[in-house]
Amino acid sequence: MRGALGEAIVAALPVALVYFSGWAYLTSYLGEFGIDATQIDVSFTTVLVYAFVPLKAWYILLMLLVIVALVLAALLFELHSDDQHKGRKTTASALESLAAVAVVILLFAIKSAAGGxxxxxxxxxxxGFKSQSVAMLGDAKVNADAVALYDACRxxxxxxxxxxxxxxxxLLCRxxxxxxxxxTLFVVNNEGRIIYIADKIREDIDDEGTICTT
Known part of the structure; x- marks a missing residue:
């Protein structure tokens, strides 16, 4: 029973870590613009795609290697342990505990990397370094004021x-x-209609006088 539970956890852990990484990045990124990620429909595949942004950090990769090494070492000690070698079982349990602690630390590290x-x-x-994106709007008579502001930005x-x-x-209109x-934040649906608009102020005000691209 214990072995089956351990195998299930080991099998599910990589997917859980990748999903957590993607969700941590998305929530942090959208939060920079005051967008609540829990209120939008983000697909599972989209979360997985963004997961590799924080996971590629060198210290995250190093921690993953350490966790894999601990798990493999624990499995080897577990496989080669018997009643005559109780010390090996103790070592295996200690390595499993270390791996569990390392996973918890990894979660905090992923959250930090995602935020950065x-x-x-x-x-x-x-x-203004990102490419310009323009969504073609539908009926301009709907939300005429918002459409006028959007067109000026465009x-x-x-x-x-x-x-x-x-x-x-x-979309952000700078x-x-x-x-x-x-x-100004614009949210445009797939029918070309502006469904949300809000003025935004950057959370970390840039007061260093850096020249922005237009």
């Missing part, structure tokens, strides 16, 4: 994509006065 990577990506959006080439989902496109710190 998310800030860098959000920085690129605010600075004509002045101030729109930057935050994230694109199957049913929604999140302010023409303070483009590095202020902007």
């Amino acid at each position: 990577a998310a800030k860098e990506m959000a920085h690129d959006v605010w600075k 004509h002045e080439r101030r729109l930057r994509q935050i994230i694109g989902l199957p049913n929604q496109l999140f 302010s023409n006065v303070d483009p590095c710190n202020r902007g």
